[in-house]
Amino acid sequence: MDTATFLSTLQQQAQAQKTILQSEFLPLDDATLNFKPHATGWSILECLEHLNRYSRFYLPHLERALTATATPVPPQPVRYSWMGKKSLDLVNPVNAKKHKTLKHMNPHNSQLTTAVLTEFLQHQEKLLHLLSAAHKADLNRKAIPVEFFKLLKMRLGEAFEFLILHQQRHIQQAQRVQAPSLQPLSLVV
Template sequence: MNTTSLLAQLQTQVQQLKASVTSEFLPLEIATLNFKPHATSWSILECLEHLNRYSRFYLPHFAKALAAAPTLALPQPVRYSWLGKKSLDMVNPGNVKKHKTLKHMNPHNSQLTAAVLDEFLQHQDTLLKLLEKATKADVNKKTIPVEFFRLLKMRTLEAFEFLVMHQQRHVQQAQRVQAQSKQPISLVV
């Protein structure tokens, strides 16, 4: 796959995420948005706040990297580093293994409002603009610091893919929470 194809695929996936959140979560009442199936699980808003925290870190780094990136006229083959492959495998929505999140990225038991949804959608708009800008840049350079250890860097394109896959993973988690909120509560006596 080349960089142009992957960037187009990521743009489509971000548009789908945006559409899902808009149609499935925006109409919900605050009680449903804050519903938790278990005391230790996240609500819909906590899933999206977690993603907002990642976007607050990564989006400025993407903007900075793209502003400094050399312009490329032709698509390049997609290249992955060891760190990129490992990171993508970890956040892949098909990977059912749970991972512990960093404390400052964990929104568990936060007091959240529907403003989380608005912020998420604004981040998606910014991400779409950055992905469009990336189509003209060398995105195979290691320029994006990894959130948990900033001395490590991912290639710009693999970091974009990481962010989108991470969002897909947690939007799917939020959709499962929503489905559980609709199930009747049964009391065992």
């Protein structure tokens, strides 16, 4: 896929994720946002806090990599490394397999407030800004350290796609948590 189409697709997905947060999660009360479907499950706020923790790591690295790009690069196809393909497969929402998260990225049983939503929206704005700036960058350059093993590097394009897919996966998880609370109570007489 060429760079322009790739970035345009990611921008549309990031914007859609922002819209979901604004329309589906912002109007909810604290009890609904903190509801857990079961003891080991995450609440809506825990799903979003998990994403905030990843954004706190990856967004500064993406910004530095884009700032380090001295001259615009001509359009070229986006390529994937073995590491990139594995990372993307791991977080792809189509992959229903559950994965254990790193301890410091796991917000389970955290005391969270609606500030999590505000922070997520700020991260989305930053991500959208970086995606716009990426049109001049070499998306095939290995520049972004992998969070769990910083010696490994992802390509710039892979890191953008990783963030978007990871967010999509956990936003869908948060939507599933919310779904039972949307069901009207029925009384059986």
